[in-house]
Amino acid sequence: MSTRRTVTYLVLAAALVAFGIWAANRISQLDEATQATNPLFRWEYLFKRERTPDELWAATREHLELTVVPVVLGTILAAGLSALILRFSWLRSAVFTFAGVLYTIPSIALFAILVTYNSNWTAAVIALTSYTLLILTRNFVAGIDAVPDAALDAADGLGMSRIQRLRKVELPLAMPVILTGIRVATVTVVGLVGISAVIQLGGLATYIFDGYNRNYSTLIVLGTVATVVLAVALDLVIRGFEWVATPWARRRVTR
Secondary structure (H helix, E strand, C coil): CCHHHHHHHHHHHHHHHHHHHHHHHHHHCCECCECCCCCCCCHHHHHCCCCHHHHHHHHHHHHHHHHHHHHHHHHHHHHHHHHHHHHCHHHHHHHHHHHHHHHHCCHHHHHHHHHCCCCHHHHHHHHHHHHHHHHHHHHHHHHHHCCCHHHHHHHHHCCCCHHHHHHHHHHHHHHHHHHHHHHHHHHHHHHHHHHHHHHCCCCCHHHHHHHHHHCCHHHHHHHHHHHHHHHHHHHHHHHHHHHHHCHHHHHHHHC
16 A cells, blocks of 8 residues: 555544544534524434434335345346346347336336235335346346457366356456446435335435425435435445455556
8 A cells, every 4th residue: 555545544534533523522512402503404303313313224224125125136137137148149139128118117107006016015126126127137248248258268278168167257257347237226226215205115215205295404404315325335335345356357457
């Protein structure tokens, strides 16, 4: 690690510590009986209201579940569809067109249709999963297609079977592109989860809708910021996994 980067990290750490001390001091002075003068966000609602932590955690957990489950299911389905495309190239256009049609269906309309025949939770998972298929399938196929011919020839020269070549050569080399697709799909679903509020779900977005209905900007700001923070956090987690899982790509960038 270079000296400049070390100094940068130390400065950032010192700034975070200073901000933490300042924020803790300000929070200790808050009083729910005396509302803050800032009308946009009432900090007392977040730090002094007893029910807020439990409610915020419940909404965050629901948002996480409605994000992770569809992305995992979408990844499994996309892997299967990609395998069919790579085995039967004439299916490529049909699969991409089908996934594209699903992606263009308005989310509110799709939730409304699915909830007629399923529970709220099942309807949300099906709808959100369908929105991941286009992104994930395209990235799966693009990643495999981008594997250099030289690597494939070398694998064939070593006597690898088709499955061995896929597992030991193609998938590892395609992993950065595949993980990028998963990352984009995850962030997309985080935003779409909020629309499920129309079927009594919504996760953190329930704060936004509730704040709008009550004309209470604190809830709108809280729901918006919490959703953005969750999206950024999941993005960083996947980026971190990619950094660990693809050390060869990291070395290539360093060079």
